[in-house]
Amino acid sequence: MRPADVLRFAAGSATGSPLRTFLMVLAMSIGVAAVVVLTALGDGARRYVVNEFSSLGSNLVIVLPGRSETGGFNPANAITGTTRDLTVEDAAAVARAPSVLRTAPLTIGTSEATYGGKLMDVTIVGTTADYLAIRRMEVAQGRFLPAANLGQSMSVAVLGAKIRDELFGAEPALGRMFRVGDRRYRVIGVMAASGQGLGMNADEVVVLPVEAAQAMFNTNTLFRIMVEAKGRESIQRARKETLEILMARHDGEEDVTVITQDAVLATFDRILGVLTYGVAGIAGISLAVAGILVMNVMLVSVTQRTGEIGLMKALGAPGHTIRNAFLTEAALLSATGAIVGYLIGQAGAFALRLALPTLPAYAPGWAVIAALGTALATGLLFGVMPANRAARLDAVQALSKR
Amino acid sequence: MSLIELTGIERVFTLGDSEVHALRALDLSIGTGEYVAIMGPSGSGKSTLLNLLGLLDRPNAGTYRLEGRDVTTLSGEEQAQVRRERIGFVFQSFHLVPRLTAAENITLPMMLAGIVAAERNERAARALADYGLTDRADHRPDQLSGGQRQRVAIARATIMRPAMILADEPTGNLDRATGEDVMELLEGLNAGGVTLIVVTHDPVLGSRARRRVMMEDGRKVEDTGAA
Ligand SMILES: Nc1ncnc2c1ncn2[C@@H]1O[C@H](COP(=O)(O)OP(=O)(O)OP(=O)(O)O)[C@@H](O)[C@H]1O
Ligand SMILES: [Mg+2]
Numbered sequence: 001m002r003p004a005d006v007l008r009f010a011a012g013s014a015t016g017s018p019l020r021t022f023l024m025v026l027a028m029s030i031g032v033a034a035v036v037v038l039t040a041l042g043d044g045a046r047r048y049v050v051n052e053f054s055s056l057g058s059n060l061v062i063v064l065p066g067r068s069e070t071g072g073f074n075p076a077n078a079i080t081g082t083t084r085d086l087t088v089e090d091a092a093a094v095a096r097a098p099s100v101l102r103t104a105p106l107t108i109g110t111s112e113a114t115y116g117g118k119l120m121d122v123t124i125v126g127t128t129a130d131y132l133a134i135r136r137m138e139v140a141q142g143r144f145l146p147a148a149n150l151g152q153s154m155s156v157a158v159l160g161a162k163i164r165d166e167l168f169g170a171e172p173a174l175g176r177m178f179r180v181g182d183r184r185y186r187v188i189g190v191m192a193a194s195g196q197g198l199g200m201n202a203d204e205v206v207v208l209p210v211e212a213a214q215a216m217f218n219t220n221t222l223f224r225i226m227v228e229a230k231g232r233e234s235i236q237r238a239r240k241e242t243l244e245i246l247m248a249r250h251d252g253e254e255d256v257t258v259i260t261q262d263a264v265l266a267t268f269d270r271i272l273g274v275l276t277y278g279v280a281g282i283a284g285i286s287l288a289v290a291g292i293l294v295m296n297v298m299l300v301s302v303t304q305r306t307g308e309i310g311l312m313k314a315l316g317a318p319g320h321t322i323r324n325a326f327l328t329e330a331a332l333l334s335a336t337g338a339i340v341g342y343l344i345g346q347a348g349a350f351a352l353r354l355a356l357p358t359l360p361a362y363a364p365g366w367a368v369i370a371a372l373g374t375a376l377a378t379g380l381l382f383g384v385m386p387a388n389r390a391a392r393l394d395a396v397q398a399l400s401k402r
Numbered sequence: 403m404s405l406i407e408l409t410g411i412e413r414v415f416t417l418g419d420s421e422v423h424a425l426r427a428l429d430l431s432i433g434t435g436e437y438v439a440i441m442g443p444s445g446s447g448k449s450t451l452l453n454l455l456g457l458l459d460r461p462n463a464g465t466y467r468l469e470g471r472d473v474t475t476l477s478g479e480e481q482a483q484v485r486r487e488r489i490g491f492v493f494q495s496f497h498l499v500p501r502l503t504a505a506e507n508i509t510l511p512m513m514l515a516g517i518v519a520a521e522r523n524e525r526a527a528r529a530l531a532d533y534g535l536t537d538r539a540d541h542r543p544d545q546l547s548g549g550q551r552q553r554v555a556i557a558r559a560t561i562m563r564p565a566m567i568l569a570d571e572p573t574g575n576l577d578r579a580t581g582e583d584v585m586e587l588l589e590g591l592n593a594g595g596v597t598l599i600v601v602t603h604d605p606v607l608g609s610r611a612r613r614r615v616m617m618e619d620g621r622k623v624e625d626t627g628a629a
Contacts (some may be wrong), residue, residue: 005513016501311497314458315511315558316486320478394459399497 001321010328017301017342021333024290024297028337028375029344031287035220036338036345036363038283040352042276044361051360053265059101059232060134060261061239063094063246067255084250088210091128093249094227097241099234106224107213113206115167115178122163123205124180126213134228137202142174142189144211154212157185161193162203180206181216204252235260280367284374290337291378298330298386302393309390310398317390320402326387327380335380338372345371404564405597406432406455411464413450413620423577424450426620428464432599434565437592439608441600442617448601449570451617455599456489456568457481469565486515490559490596492569492588496551498543504554505530505539511562529557533587549580556587564614573607585610 001009001353014021065086091105110119112119113293125131129147132139157180164173164187173187185208194202214220229238243258250256302309312322345363413425424447432438453459454466457473466474491497493586497505505526512522530536533553543551552572559567569588573581581621584606585600592598603607613627 001514002516002518005516005519009513012501132442232579238432307497308499311499312510313482314456314485314491314497315514316482316484318482320479321514396453399458399493 001317001324005097006321006324006328007332008048010325010332012156013301013325014329014332019295020301024294024333025337025340027293028287028291028334028379029081029341031283031290032338032341032371032375033345033399034283034286035280035367035374036342037348037352039367040275040345040349040361040363041359042272042279043364043367044352044356044359045092046269046272046276047360048358049268051263053268059229059235060237061100061227061229061235062259062261063090063227063242064257065221065223065255066391067257071291083257084253086225086246086256087111087220087222088128088214090246090249091222091225094225094242094245095130097238097245099230099238099241101159101228102130102134103211103228104128104226105222106131106212107217107219108223109213109217111181111206111216113163113167113178115176116171118167120166122180122233124213124216125205125207126210126216127165127207128210130228131207131226132391134226135202137194138192140191140192142187143206144189146188154209155185156209157190158189158191158207159187160191160201160203160205160207163200163206164190180208183212183216185212185221235262276364276367280370284371287371287374290375291334291382294330294334294379295382297383298326299389301329302326302386302390304396305390306401307395309393310395310401313393313395314399323387323391326390327383330379330383330387331376334375334383337379338375341370341375342368403471405434405436406430406535407465407467407470409465409467410456410457411454411461411466413447413454413459423620425454425461428620430615430622430625432597434597435592435595436613437589437611438600438613438615438627440599440615440617441603441605441608442623444603446617447620448617450620452568452570452599452601455486455566456466456491458487460553478613486511487562488565490562490564490567491523492552492555492572494571496543496555496575497547498551498554498558500543503540504546504550505544507543507554508558511558515562525561525626526557529561531611532533533557537584547580548576548585550585552576552580553587555593556584560591560596564627567591568599570601571603572600573602574602581607 065085088105089105090382094100095103104127109124111124113122127145129145132144139158140161145156151178167173168176169176173190176187177184178187227238227242230233239258239260241256243256243325246256247254309322349361349363352359408428408430411425411428412423415422415424428451440451442448450459454461460474465472468484468488473481476484499510502510508526508529509522512525530539533556535550535553535557538546538550546554567588572586572588576584588598588600589610600607600611608614614624615622616624
């Protein structure tokens with residue numbers, strides 16, 4: 001029997017029982033579509049988080065006061081467990097490290113801003129001029145904090161876009177005096193609207209010189225020091241130098257935690273990657289179920305077509321021809337199911353992207369290939385048993401069955 | 403040289419503890435172009451004999467020579483090839499594939515033999531014309547009468563130009579007049595040189611054959627044309 005004829009014959013017997021074929025294709029396509037959609041969702045979430053982190057600024061090393069909890073219990077710390085303040089001077093010292101491009105100290109708090117009788121709660125960010133470059137932010141009007149505050153007034157502020165709109169409305173804000181807490185500040189700049197950033201929205205902050213913010217919150221310690229390494233390759237060196245400098249300045253005590261953005265990113269990347277594999281696996285189970293369904297339906301088909309199989313044998317079809325015909329039919333059904341499922345899955349991912357425009361919900365290539373491969377493999381695998389049964393049927397008995 | 407040469411054929415079916423001797427010590431020789439009716443009561447082993455002749459079944463003992471070649475020792479694959487090329491079957495219940503049209507049912511053996519589609523279609527069209535089925539070519543079996551179905555089945559059995567046609571009660575599901583037509587068709591083929599072996603209960607049909615083999619309890623009890 002010619003291969004083309006085997007294919008035509010198998011296609012004929014598949015279309016000969018439309019309901020059976022429809023159910024099998026449906027089961028297979030649901031499995032494949034589930035893999036495609038769920039991995040699109042998982043991988044989309046992963047890419048979303050990675051992108052968001054990248055928007056924080058690149059080559060970032062972050063210093064937190066205190067020993068990291070993740071380091072576990074440290075007996076040395078338990079004895080001499082005094083945490084020194086993380087200071088503006090620490091930030092300036094780290095900035096002189098060879099692998100470090102610049103640093104920005106960070107003090108965060110909340111306060112009330114008032115202007116012209118309007119009052120609103122705002123997030124205060126106390127920092128220095130380099131913060132702008134480290135966070136890759138832009139100023140829409142005026143300018144950011146001056147590089148050196150020496151001799152200049154500390155009473156200046158840069159407004160987030162949303163604060164500017166809500167506090168000043170249609171009035172020009174630049175150069176105006178307004179109050180934060182019980183002090184007055186002059187608006188020297190307005191940030192460009194970004195709407196981005198994890199954790200806090202950069203549009204809803206008031207940026208003050210770090211000394212002013214520390215005075216306002218009556219604290220000497222910083223919330224963070226943001227450190228930008230000179231390049232991607234020097235991130236780890238910058239981290240090491242930062243730690244050495246701070247330990248030296250803190251009497252040899254390692255009382256700070258230095259994390260790299262890379263590490264955070266890698267962790268999220270890994271967690272969400274594993275999650276994607278997980279959902280792919282769960283969806284894959286439905287493919288296995290589909291495979292078992294294929295087997296059952298094929299077995300029923302062999303039973304129903306016993307007479308036909310007997311006839312084929314009488315007409316001179318050897319066992320392997322009959323096995324090939326049934327295997328080809330199983331392969332055709334699962335291939336059709338895989339293709340239909342792939343199309344449904346891509347349509348589903350497209351719908352996801354329409355519904356959640358910020359989520360890059362594209363099924364990863366490996367998932368699509370794995371889903372299609374698994375569908376074909378299970379279809380064939382579970383088709384082998386029915387095909388063998390058909391091939392082994394006794395011709396005389398098959399013919400006598402009516 | 404005889405076409406078929408059976409010597410000392412035994413066929414025993416075991417059902418649990420009991421054994422059924424469907425064929426015992428059977429010797430039979432049939433020449434090329436003969437017309438043989440195999441007759442006998444129900445359970446006498448007629449169908450078993452025909453299945454053996456058609457290589458659908460193997461004897462427990464004895465040898466079967468077909469065209470001088472011992473075919474009992476052939477592999478399943480080789481037997482399938484012999485069936486494909488030398489043997490045509492006609493069944494009581496027609497055994498047409500329900501989803502295939504008359505023309506497609508006739509092409510089936512040629513497809514199994516690996517003949518290209520163009521030649522298949524041409525030969526099928528000729529066969530359909532020969533059997534007066536041209537206007538039924540695209541009909542499925544359930545759209546055909548019993549007589550038409552059996553004619554399609556006969557066209558299918560002869561399309562590979564076999565040496566012999568084995569028919570097990572070919573008229574069993576047909577009324578007398580249609581059965582007559584079918585027998586005439588088969589006898590016409592025999593007149594053209596094909597060996598025809600027909601199993602039948604019907605003494606009237608059996609008397610049409612030039613040679614009658616009577617079976618009883620697995621034994622050949624009478625053979626009008628024994629060589
Ligand atoms: N597969 C089988 N298993 C067990 N016994 C069988 C089998 N096939 C046939 N037999 C037995 O062998 C004997 C001969 O059967 P066979 O079918 O050849 O009879 P037959 O002459 O064709 O009868 P009928 O005229 O009713 O078709 C019967 O006793 C039958 O029960
Ligand atoms: Mg019988």
